[in-house]
């Protein structure tokens with residue numbers, strides 16, 4: 001790993017201008033088909049208009065090797081409707097869950113290019129993304145994997161994220177997801 005790693009926040013104009021490059025990081029990291037590129041660029045640009053939108057990127061020299069972004073959760077968002085449906089289905093929301101759902105920052109995306117994963121870039125981006133957020137909790141979802149044996153679960157657990165929902169199906173997606181949450185600000189629970 002070179003020493004010239006830079007993690008920095010992007011302004012909204014920087015994010016929208018560079019959305020194609022940032023989406024390419026996402027497509028490559030997730031192994032998705034490039035056919036979704038244009039649609040995702042439009043979705044990411046639209047997301048940048050949400051209240052509380054914050055984005056960060058990881059740069060090695062001039063190459064973008066990581067991206068993360070999120071925004072304030074809102075009852076107007078499809079995602080929060082899904083979350084509330086999931087909590088109702090498991091008998092909630094409890095008082096604690098209700099407090100979380102009313103006051104959270106949604107981590108919508110976090111991705112690091114293959115070849116640069118597992119070196120702490122995701123961790124640094126998460127700290128920068130969640131630094132000084134005016135929300136008491138962060139929430140994200142990640143596809144379920146056997147034994148939680150991937151970098152995503154490793155990273156989220158090491159940051160203190162715990163379960164809100166498991167094996168949850170978002171409408172229109174056949175995969176099982178874990179929905180995880182953590183109190184903000186993040187605590188330095190693990191260092192490398």
Ligand SMILES: CC(C)(COP(=O)(O)OP(=O)(O)OC[C@H]1O[C@@H](n2cnc3c(N)ncnc32)[C@H](O)[C@@H]1OP(=O)(O)O)[C@@H](O)C(=O)NCCC(=O)NCCS
Pocket residue numbers: 029030110111112113116117118119120121122123124141142143150151152153154155158190192
């Ligand atoms: C998930 C993802 C964003 C995490 O970013 P990352 O840079 O790989 O993550 P980090 O290196 O910060 O942390 C991941 C793991 O590496 C460990 N790690 C962090 N710094 C380390 C270091 N210097 N040396 C060794 N291991 C380190 C973390 O503790 C964690 O380890 P664990 O899984 O053994 O607990 C990235 O791997 C990725 O893009 N994956 C593919 C796309 C994806 O799954 N995105 C998320 C969808 S929800």
